[in-house]
Amino acid sequence: MSLTLKEVKKSFHQGDTEIQVLRGVETEIQPGQIVSIVGQSGSGKSTLLSILAGLERADSGEIQVDKVNLMGLSEEELTLFRAQNIAIVFQQYHLISHLTAVENVMLALEILGIEDAQNKAEAALRELGLGHRLDHFPSQMSGGECQRVAIARALVVRPKILLADEPSGNLDTHTGDKVMDVFFEVVKKHNITTILVTHSEALAKRCERSLRLLEGHLREV
């Protein structure tokens, strides 16, 4: 699934002051491409990610996913579109504490009404090397394992676009590298268009293409 951004603008008000975060972001991402976005803290990376996820509306511009313009969708249509096409991986994992690893993954399938959730969830976890952790609760797993469960949850619904927000940001370098190895392996295997927001130059370099968000504009690195 391709992704095209044209003149995307977004600003916030802080008291009487208007802060322009995105001043006309433009880019085009090809289907299956893995793109990193780097930038300083406060540069607007998370805002851009929120807009791409359909969680926030841009003030103006165009966000084209294949032939669908996200700006033209209603709230309800946007929710449905996101559920069917876009998945997100968070820095903090955001697993549901009282559900086991397999239940966390199953939940994503069940919300979309996808059949055979149990088998698919188990397969997704095995693919990420967590076959031995299926019935463990998040509190019983390490940070790296939790993040792999979160990646499995994101990928199990076979999204067309994956948005990842500092997926290894909470992990030590060694664990982070191992998690990202699996991450890249799986997204490539399933040919998922991936946008990865990170502070890490090293991680950015592992992506096929790298963009920098600077003064509200995206530039190729």
Next chain:
Amino acid sequence: MRLFKIAFRELRRSWRFGLFFIFNLSLGLTGFVSLEAFKEALQTSLTQNAKAILSADFAVSARRELTQDEVDKMRSVMTGAMEGRTYEFFAMLNSSKGSRLVMVKAIDKTYPFYGELILEKGDVIRNESDKEIFASKSAWIYPELSAQMGLKAGDEIVLGNLKLKVADLVKEDKTQTFRAASLAPRVFVNIDLIPESGLIKFGSTFTSAYLFKLPATANETQLKDAMYAQLTDPVISVETPQSAGEDSGRQLRYLSDYLGLVALVALFMSTLGAAYLYRLFLSQRMKEIAILRTLGLKSREALGVYILQVSILGLVAAIPTIAASYILLPLLSRLLGTLVPFELTPSITLSAALICLGMGVIGSFLVCLPFVVKIYDLKASRLFSEEKFSMGDTQTRWWVYVPMIVMFYFLSVYQAHSWRTGTIFVAALAVVLVALVVLGYGVVSAARMFSNLKSWPLKYSFKSLSRRQGSSLAIFIAMGLGALLINLLPQLKNSLQNEFFIQKDSKVPSLFMFDIQDEQVQGVKDELKANNLEAIGLSPMVRARVLKVNGKDYERKIDEGGFKSREDEREARFRNRGMNLSYRENLSTTEDLVEGRPFSGVFDPEKNSRAELSVEERFAERMDFHIGDVLVFDVQGVEVEGEIVNLRKVRWTSFQPNFFILFQNGALNDAPKTWIAAVPSIADDLREKLQNEMATKFPNVSIIDVVRTVTSVLETAEKMSWSLELMAGLALLTGYIVLYSIVRSQIRMRRWEINMLKILGASHRNMTTFVASEFAFLAFLSALMGAGLSSAVSFALSKFIFEGTYTFSWQGPVISVILISALSGIVALLASFDIVRESPLSILREDKD
């Protein structure tokens, strides 16, 4: 100051928690504090009106005539005082409009020394007033007689041999005390007419009183001591305004004892909610405490910060408590104020406010103690690891719960004014709690069975329910207790009402007759036979007083002040009054032998040294009588000795003639006596007819209309139960606040989880189903179990305490279960509304915090 700053800053930041904690606590305290204020107002009014209630400064009374010697001794003590005389006794009032049992108050011209009667025509009767009833043969009657029989001023009434005109109706009687307690309306007559009436005969039930107005310099306490020294018979009662005031508010105080216990349940529930909230709050603070520890804060200081916080919260909780009490108090006064003749103007007094503050601070501290002590176990080194800080993984200290349990126990005893009732209450509450915890675990486990449902919101709401045991159980217990309380009273009332009215084969008699003279027994039997009836439980009644128990003189119990339990008060009352004895060959159908052996047959003075006695078990317990004890009675000047051979259980609700002490047949048969009997359940018209015929033929025989009396008692019980239901309602409301608080905190804790589900594609409708079904299911089952437990408790109370029959009514519990479930669903939705509706974007933003 440094600790105060830290404590205050944190509270200011966590104002939501503080608000809910205070709200929870204050709602529980409201019932407690309102009741304290009400009791104080009652006590103040009783003290203020005590002279009017006694209508004198000093009174000497007995349920017999004082001997000339006793009168002389009494007057020797009361030199310089003004003296008045009254008689009080039940009698049948007859008129062309029917007959009724009335309480005759025979007065002299001095009555009342204090207080006043306000008559319908406008006359105000005081000590010095001219009184029409002394000018002509007339009487003042209570307005109830006008309402019940249509009597009005000018009508003729008959009391024994007396024919009197109704001079006026008494609009207001400030010498009356607990209005609802009187069996029969009062009729005031001239005391000089009593001999002519023929109503006071041998064995008649009456109270003869001497009232005194003392000189201003007199000392009541000294006079009371002197009087007791002179008049040693325990049946002679000496009263001052203070003792009269205390005695007259007894029934209302008993009621407030029970109201206090219900208020305690509300307090318990609110502390349950507050404790839950505090646990959450503190577990979220553990990491920060660890950080403060690394910055140099000592364990003791950290503990101090949180104790300070809890104390501040408890202190602040007093403000909404007092505000809410101002709403509850007028409601309580309106419900209970009709039961007393004087105005009650309760307000939050200084002592009630201090109790509120004390309870708020100490209560909060004790409730939070089990969690606060965990600060001691906190390991700041965890900051170096990935481990999360939580409350559950530190050592468990059981002693931290002890102060809370002890305080609750003493509060229960204090509220019930009874070690026995307080202990039973705490034990019953503990049993109910254990039952609710066990059922709660059952429900939580059963929720797992629904985790294979097709609908994901339902499936995951059941999973959430079963895996978040702490919050699920807290909600279950709070709602279950609320449902139990709200159902208990209506079910008990329903059973009592059914027992008296609905059963066609009701064994409760229609009429109860007493003061039947020996020579009238056959006439009464004939009269009943003429109406195809037979007297039930026709029993002789012999007046007596206890002289000795096991050879020791049986002395009057004098109040020496200090804490008195209701049991102590009751014992003193029983001990200081005369006794009605009877004799029987066998026990009646309403009695069961519980200990000892049956009577050995008819008493034979040739063979047996002393007669055998049977004593009612609860009476024996109060009087500390045991099997084998030898009692000596004075029966009209003759000493009669008896030995207790058995204890009986009596079903008093049968309304059949029964006695605390029974003699073996043959021992008392020659003693002067009167008779009592009951008339079986009959139709209303026959009941009226029979009452009229009996009142005409046997004017000295008093007849209690059991149906009318029970109706009046139930009406009073109804009024009282409203106040109890008000408290139960408060407890249920507290349950909802606990539910709201827990749901709110749970939802806030699960905020990102809810938003995560939205990101995964869950719609608002899904989320609403998810949240509402989880809490409504829990509330439904807790209400169901609470209603079920209330049926079990009301069954146990009906069967074993009231010893009556139990009638289950399904409508009340079903309606309450539906309403509680629906309301709980709504409360849960309200508590989660903003979070369910918010944009999932918030968690992306918070991720960066």
